[in-house]
Amino acid sequence: MATPCWQVEEFVVSAECFQCNAFQLRSWPVCNPTGYVEKINCGKSKKDEYKSCRSVAVEEGLFWKFEGTVLCLTVVFALLVILRQRALDRRASEKVRRQLESV
Template structure:
């Protein structure tokens, strides 16, 4: 079935599917809400229990999730950095200001995704160019061989 499609139809199909994929990604990114995450009730690390006031109290995010610096990770001074190397500062109503471990930063993940997609687009374009160039070279060789055979009278 795919062999019977012309190059123009294949290009239109690939373009349509690429556009549909982009549309789905944009719509999904607007519909999903990644801020609602569940955290373990207590995080055990080196026999110390981290505060988990955000599970029991109302809280406000003071600093959004960001990467811990090398000193905080290597010195083990911030227990929230040990688990994921990312932390966010929250202010619980009664317990006060605490730090908790969080997943990766959303905008970094999105940036890495788009970098990957761009690289795949470039790689695909280079591959398509190589295939079409190789096909032209092979077609030219066959044409020259036919011309030589016709010229020699075979």
């Protein structure tokens, strides 16, 4: 297969990133990596081709999902640290109380 013109030439995006439909997903190999393509026009050869791309909306959704997960894990682990600290404080208080009782 020939090298796509956008890998060896300057190009201009003529149609922004859009989602491939079911037919395009089956018939266009360029749709397979991400499910999104953009139409480009190569400078020297004047060819129109399609190039796989990433959707900004999908990437933003994944980012916020990641941020939410990190926030939830932060809260869970902060609660675990607080509970562990309370248990250790209780254990230390019991130890001090037992030492005072034995005197």
